Amino acid sequence: MTRQAPRRFDLRGWSAEDLANPYPIYRHYRETDPVHLGPANASGTNTWFAFRYDDVTSVLSNRCFGRGDTQFSSVVPTECAALRRIVSNWLVFLDPPRHTRLRSLLTREFSPQVVTTLRPRVAAIARELATAMASSPTVDLVADFAAPLPILVICELLGVPRQDRIWLRKQAMSLQQASSGRSGNYAEAETAACELSDYFRREVQRRRREPREDLIALLVRAKDRGGSLTDDELIATCVHLLTAGHETTTNLISKSVLALLRTPEVLGELRANPELMPVAVDELIRYDPPVQMVTRWAQRDQVLRGRSIHRGEKLVLVLGSANRDPLLCPDPDVVRLDRRPNRHCGFGIGIHHCLGSALARAETEIGLNELFRQLPGLHLTDEPVQFAPDVVFHGPERLTLTTCAGG
Ligand code: HEM
DSSP: OOSOOOSSOOSSOOOHHHHHOOHHHHHHHHHHOSEEEOOOOTTOOOEEEEOSHHHHHHHHTOTTEEOTTHHHHHHSOTTOHHHHHHHTTOGGGOOTTHHHHHHHHHGGGGSHHHHHHHHHHHHHHHHHHHHHHHTOSEEEHIIIIITHHHHHHHHHHHTOOGGGHHHHHHHHHHHHHHHTTSOOOHHHHHHHHHHHHHHHHHHHHHHHHSOOOSHHHHHHHHHHHHOOSOHHHHHHHHHHHHHHHHHHHHHHHHHHHHHHHHOHHHHHHHHHOGGGHHHHHHHHHHHSOSBOEEEEEESSOEEETTEEEOTTOEEEEEHHHHTTOTTTSSSTTSOOSOOSSOOOOTTOOGGGSOTTHHHHHHHHHHHHHHHHHHOTTOEEEEEEEEEOSOSSBOOEEEEEEEOOTTO
16 A cells, blocks of 8 residues: 555545555555445435455356346436437346346347457457558557547447547537536436437338438347337447447557556567457456446345445446455556466446447457557657546546657
C-alpha cells in the first residue's frame, strides 16, 4: 500500500493518480476488509464491495444474487421513458427466465467458430488503421486505433454502414454512461435512446424488405418466425451489442499496449513468439481488466465472509481486485506469459459471462499483432496517458505514443 486508502471505499472522487493505478487501494481492502460496507446510496440502501477472488466468483455463481429489475431502475430517472425501455431489455440486466431465452438466441452468433470466420475482416480493418498511423511521428492510440477498430467491427457484424460509426459511437457512449450512473446527463441520453431506437427500427424494416445475412437480419428472422422476441427486445439488443462491444474492447487494446510498452521483456518475448498472443491477451485482461466492477443485488438475506447482506442491498464485485488476488496466481502484479490456466474473471463468471469474449479476444489479438508488426518503433512519450474519470469502465482517454516514423 503506497497511498492512503479512503476509510470508506467510494466510486466517486478518484484522483488521477488512483485512476491510473487503482490496485494498491484494492489491495488494502482485500487484506483488511474484504467484504466492505461502502457509503449508502441516496435512498439509504447499503452498498457492499467484495475484493477477494473466491468471494467474487462465489457471488457471481450464486443465484441468490441477481438483478431483480433494480440495477437500471435505481439509476435511470422515470421520466426517461425511451432510455428505460431500452436498458430494461438489456441481457446484462435480466434474470432468468427472460435472460435464458434472449441469451440462447444470441449465443451461436458469438461462438468461437463464428468469430473465426470474422477474423479476416477484423485483420483487414486493423491493417488499414495501422497503415494510416505508420507515417505519423506521434499518434493517439485511443483515437487512431483502439476506438475505431471495435466500432467498425460491430458495424460490420450488425450490417450497418461504416460511415455511421462516429454518430453511433457518440450516441452509444452517452446512453451507456447514463445507464450505468456514470454521467448525470439524462436529457442527452434520452435523446440518444430515441434516435438509436429510430435508427435500428429503420434497419429492421430494411431487413424485412431486402433479406440480408447480418446479425440484425438474424434477430428479425428469429422474431418473425417464432415470435420469441418482442419489438422492444429486438431494438434493445441491437443497442446493447453496440454499447457492450466497443468501449470495453477499446480499453483492453489501449491498456494492453500500455502494459506491454512498460514491460519490454514481455513485448520482446511476444515479438519473438507471436503465437503466444492469445495467452498474452488473457493475461492482459487479468492484469488490468476494462470492466473493473460488476453489480448484483441480494434477492434474499445472505452471509458473505461473516457479513450479513440483506435482501435488496447492493453488492459490487471488484473484478480488478479479484484478478490481483495472490490466491488466484503468484506474482499477481506482474504480467507473465506462463499462466496456464489463467482463471481470471475479467469477462465475468456465471450466466452473464461476456457474450462477446471470443470476439473481444480476437480483435485484441489481431489488433496488437498488426500494430507491433507495422509500427515496430512504437514507444511511450513522457506524458503518455490520461485516464477517463471512471473506475468501473476503466481506460485511457488518450494514449500518446511516438512511432519513430521517418527516423
Ligand atoms: C457481459 C466484459 C467485450 C457483449 C460482460 C460482462 C463483463 C464483460 C465483465 C459481465 C457483466 C456482469 O456480470 O454484470 C467485457 C470485456 C470486453 C467485452 C472486458 C472486451 C475486452 C464485449 C463484446 C461484446 C460484448 C465485443 C459484443 C459485441 C456482452 C454482452 C454481455 C456482456 C451482451 C451480457 C451477457 C449476459 O448478461 O448474458 N462483458 N466485454 N462484450 N458482454 Fe462483454
